[in-house]
Amino acid sequence: MTDREGDWSAPSADVLARIREVRRAGREAVVATVVAVEGSAYRRPGAKMVVDREGGGFGHITAGCLESEVAGLASDVLAAGEPRIERYDLMDDEGDVWGLGVGCNGIIDVLVEPVDERYDPLVSAVEADEPIASLTVLDGDLPLGTRAYYRDGEVEGSVPGWFADGIEGLAARVLEDGGSESVEVAGEAGEATVFVDAVRPDPRLLVVGSGHDVGPVVDLAERNGFHTIVVGFRGGVDLESRFPEASEHVSTSPARIGDDVAPGGYAVVMTHNFVDDRLAVGELLGQLPYVGLMGPPERFEEMRDAFEEEGRQLTEGELESLYTPVGLDLGAGSPYGIATSIVSEILAVHNGREPAHLAEREGPIHDRREAELPGE
Amino acid sequence: MTDREGDWSAPSADVLARIREVRRAGREAVVATVVAVEGSAYRRPGAKMVVDREGGGFGHITAGCLESEVAGLASDVLAAGEPRIERYDLMDDEGDVWGLGVGCNGIIDVLVEPVDERYDPLVSAVEADEPIASLTVLDGDLPLGTRAYYRDGEVEGSVPGWFADGIEGLAARVLEDGGSESVEVAGEAGEATVFVDAVRPDPRLLVVGSGHDVGPVVDLAERNGFHTIVVGFRGGVDLESRFPEASEHVSTSPARIGDDVAPGGYAVVMTHNFVDDRLAVGELLGQLPYVGLMGPPERFEEMRDAFEEEGRQLTEGELESLYTPVGLDLGAGSPYGIATSIVSEILAVHNGREPAHLAEREGPIHDRREAELPGE
Numbered sequence: 001m002t003d004r005e006g007d008w009s010a011p012s013a014d015v016l017a018r019i020r021e022v023r024r025a026g027r028e029a030v031v032a033t034v035v036a037v038e039g040s041a042y043r044r045p046g047a048k049m050v051v052d053r054e055g056g057g058f059g060h061i062t063a064g065c066l067e068s069e070v071a072g073l074a075s076d077v078l079a080a081g082e083p084r085i086e087r088y089d090l091m092d093d094e095g096d097v098w099g100l101g102v103g104c105n106g107i108i109d110v111l112v113e114p115v116d117e118r119y120d121p122l123v124s125a126v127e128a129d130e131p132i133a134s135l136t137v138l139d140g141d142l143p144l145g146t147r148a149y150y151r152d153g154e155v156e157g158s159v160p161g162w163f164a165d166g167i168e169g170l171a172a173r174v175l176e177d178g179g180s181e182s183v184e185v186a187g188e189a190g191e192a193t194v195f196v197d198a199v200r201p202d203p204r205l206l207v208v209g210s211g212h213d214v215g216p217v218v219d220l221a222e223r224n225g226f227h228t229i230v231v232g233f234r235g236g237v238d239l240e241s242r243f244p245e246a247s248e249h250v251s252t253s254p255a256r257i258g259d260d261v262a263p264g265g266y267a268v269v270m271t272h273n274f275v276d277d278r279l280a281v282g283e284l285l286g287q288l289p290y291v292g293l294m295g296p297p298e299r300f301e302e303m304r305d306a307f308e309e310e311g312r313q314l315t316e317g318e319l320e321s322l323y324t325p326v327g328l329d330l331g332a333g334s335p336y337g338i339a340t341s342i343v344s345e346i347l348a349v350h351n352g353r354e355p356a357h358l359a360e361r362e363g364p365i366h367d368r369r370e371a372e373l374p375g376e
Numbered sequence: 377m378t379d380r381e382g383d384w385s386a387p388s389a390d391v392l393a394r395i396r397e398v399r400r401a402g403r404e405a406v407v408a409t410v411v412a413v414e415g416s417a418y419r420r421p422g423a424k425m426v427v428d429r430e431g432g433g434f435g436h437i438t439a440g441c442l443e444s445e446v447a448g449l450a451s452d453v454l455a456a457g458e459p460r461i462e463r464y465d466l467m468d469d470e471g472d473v474w475g476l477g478v479g480c481n482g483i484i485d486v487l488v489e490p491v492d493e494r495y496d497p498l499v500s501a502v503e504a505d506e507p508i509a510s511l512t513v514l515d516g517d518l519p520l521g522t523r524a525y526y527r528d529g530e531v532e533g534s535v536p537g538w539f540a541d542g543i544e545g546l547a548a549r550v551l552e553d554g555g556s557e558s559v560e561v562a563g564e565a566g567e568a569t570v571f572v573d574a575v576r577p578d579p580r581l582l583v584v585g586s587g588h589d590v591g592p593v594v595d596l597a598e599r600n601g602f603h604t605i606v607v608g609f610r611g612g613v614d615l616e617s618r619f620p621e622a623s624e625h626v627s628t629s630p631a632r633i634g635d636d637v638a639p640g641g642y643a644v645v646m647t648h649n650f651v652d653d654r655l656a657v658g659e660l661l662g663q664l665p666y667v668g669l670m671g672p673p674e675r676f677e678e679m680r681d682a683f684e685e686e687g688r689q690l691t692e693g694e695l696e697s698l699y700t701p702v703g704l705d706l707g708a709g710s711p712y713g714i715a716t717s718i719v720s721e722i723l724a725v726h727n728g729r730e731p732a733h734l735a736e737r738e739g740p741i742h743d744r745r746e747a748e749l750p751g752e
Binding site for chain 1 (some may be wrong): 419436441456586587588596698699701703705709711712713719726727728730734735
C-alpha cells in the first residue's frame with residue numbers, strides 16, 4: 001500500500017499480515033503499539049499500526065487523533081534503529097487540541113519499534129497458526145524494547161533467568177485470555193515492566209452452505225477477524241468465485257466434514273437442505289463449542305427424531321452448544337440483517353458475553369445518578 | 377446489470393430502485409413477489425426480485441431454489457402483458473428435488489407481474505420518500521393482478537367502491553406495521569383476496585463523526601437498509617470521499633444539526649470530541665427515538681453536569697431514548713466489531729426486539745422436547 005492515507009480501519013489480523021509482508025520484502029517500517037492507556041481512549045492496549053518510511057499507515061491506534069503524529073516518528077525510529085516509547089496526554093480535550101476534530105480523552109503510551117528480526121518469531125508463529133505472546137520491556141533493569149516470546153509453554157529469547165522465570169506464569173495467563181497488558185516482573189537480580197501481547201490465530205468459522213445468504217455471513221465474519229471456511233456439499237458450485245472473501249473453500253460431503261475440516265471454532269449450518277443440514281449437525285455437534293443451525297425450532301425437533309431413529313441420543317453438552325434458530329433476535333429478515341444477527345451472536349459467544357444493551361448492563365442512567373447523591 | 381447471474385443478495389431498497397430505473401429507461405422486466413408462504417421458507421411475503429427479459433435477476437425470493445425457475449417465466453409474462461401467480465410446493469425436500477443443492481421447505485406463492493404503468497405510483501412515492509402500500513388482487517371477483525394503492529390515507533386506483541371501502545382499514549394497519557400480507561376483502565357487491573405490501577422509506581441513521589470508526593458503521597448500516605447521513609462538524613474532512621457508501625453527507629455545526637438534518641430515525645454520536653458530542657446530544661435528544669452515544673458511562677455523567685449548569689434538566693423520555701455506552705455487549709473492540717455491536721442494537725430497537733439469542737427466546741431445547749410428550 002503506497003497511499004499516504006493508508007488503510008486505517010484494517011483489522012488486527014491484517015496488521016500482522018502486513019508485518020509479515022514487510023519482513024519478507026525487507027522493507028523499512030515501524031510498528032506502533034498502544035502499551036498503556038489511562039482514562040478513556042478509543043483503542044485498547046495491543047492496538048497496532050504499521051507505518052512505512054514514507055509515512056503511509058496501515059491499521060490504527062486511535063480513532064484518528066494520533067496517527068499522523070505517530071507516523072511522523074517513523075523515519076526517526078528507523079534512523080536510530082531502536083525502539084522508543086511516547087506518552088500522549090490528551091486529558092484536556094475541551095478544545096480541539098490537535099486541530100483534527102477527532103479528540104481522544106486519556107493518556108496513551110505508544111511503543112514505536114522498527115520492524116526487524118525482533119519480529120521474526122512472531123511472524124513464524126502466525127504463519128504456523130500457533131498462539132504466541134510477545135514480551136517487550138518498557139521500563140526497568142533491561143533496555144527499552146528488549147524482546148522475548150512465550151510460545152509452547154516456554155520463554156524464548158536472550159533474556160536473563162530472573163526475567164524468564166518471573167514472566168512465565170503471567171505470560172501463560174495473558175496468552176490464554178488472548179489479551180494485551182503491562183505486567184511487573186521482579187526477581188532477586190532485577191525487575192522490569194513488560195508489555196505482554198497475546199497473538200492468537202483468528203477464530204475459525206465454518207459456514208456450511210452455498211446459497212445467496214452465505215455471502216453476507218462470510219463478508220461480515222471476515223471483517224470481524226474470523227477465518228471463514230465455506231463448506232459446500234454440491235460439486236456444481238464454484239465456491240471460490242461465489243465467495244471470494246472467505247479464507248478457505250472446501251467442497252466435501254456431509255459425512256466427511258469432520259475429516260476435511262480442522263476442528264476448533266464455530267459453525268453455522270445453513271444449506272437449506274434438511275438432509276445435508278442434519279448430516280452436518282450430526283458431524284459437528286460435540287466437536288465445536290458453538291453450532292448454529294438456521295431454521296425454525298420444529299426443524300431441529302425433526303432432526304432429533306431422525307438421530308434417535310439411528311440410535312443417537314444427543315448429550316446435554318451437545319444440546320447446549322447448539323444454537324437454533326441461529327442468531328440474535330434483531331427482527332431482521334434481509335440477507336445482511338440475518339448475517340448481522342448471526343455474526344453478533346458468534347461474537348458474543350466467542351467473547352463470553354451475554355448480548356444485552358451495553359447501556360443496560362451498566363445500570364439505568366437515572367439510577368446511576370441517584371446513587372451518586374447519597375446525602376440529599 | 378446485464379450479468380445473467382444478477383445480484384441476488386441486493387437489499388429491498390435496491391430492488392425498488394431497480395424497478396424505478398427500469399420504468400424510467402422503458403426497459404422490459406418483471407417483478408416476482410412472494411405473496412404467501414406456508415411452512416418454512418427463507419424469505420417472507422413481500423420479498424421481491426426483478427428479472428429482465430434476458431433472465432438476469434436482481435434481488436431474490438428464496439435462498440436460491442426458485443430464482444432460476446421464476447426467471448424463466450419472465451419472457452412469457454412479458455409476452456402476455458398480464459400478471460400470473462405460481463405456486464411452488466417444496467414440502468418434500470428430503471431429496472434434492474430441484475437439483476440445485478439449496479432446498480426450501482414449504483409452499484410458496486409467487487406473483488409475477490410486468491413492470492409497467494401499474495408501478496408508477498409506487499415509484500413516485502419512493503422518490504418522494506413517502507410511505508405507500510400496494511394493493512394487488514390475487515383471487516376473487518376482480519381480475520388477478522388488479523392494482524390499487526393506499527397512500528396519504530386514501531385508496532387510489534380504478535377499483536369498485538366495495539373494494540376501496542373494504543381495504544382501507546386493513547391497508548392502513550399493514551402500512552403502519554411496515555409489513556406484507558394477504559387479506560380478505562368482502563363487500564355486498566364482491567369479495568377478493570388482496571396482497572397488501574407496505575413500502576416505507578428506509579429508516580434514517582445519522583452518524584455524527586468523521587473518524588476511522590465511522591466507515592464500518594456506515595457500511596454495515598447501509599447494507600442493512602438504513603439511509604445513512606454522515607454529519608461532520610469540521611470543514612477539513614471531505615466526507616464524500618472518506619465515506620462513499622453513505623447516502624448523504626452533511627457538514628454543519630453542532631448547534632445547527634437540528635436545522636440541517638431532517639428529523640426522524642436514529643442517531644449515533646461518535647465525534648470523540650467531548651464538546652461536539654455534548655452539543656450534538658443536546659440537539660438530538662428528545663427529537664429522535666434513539667440516540668446512541670459512544671464512550672464510557674462517566675463521560676455522559678459529565679455531559680449531564682454540563683447540561684445542568686446551563687439550566688437543562690433531561691426528561692425521563694430523553695433519558696430512555698439515550699443509549700450509552702452505545703451498542704450491544706459483544707465484547708468486540710475492532711472497528712467492525714464495534715460497528716456490528718452498534719448496528720445490531722439499532723436493528724433491535726428499530727424492529728422492537730430485545731436482543732437475546734433466538735435460541736433462548738424459544739425456550740431451552742430439551743424442555744421443549746419434554747413438553748411434547750405429555751402422556752409418557
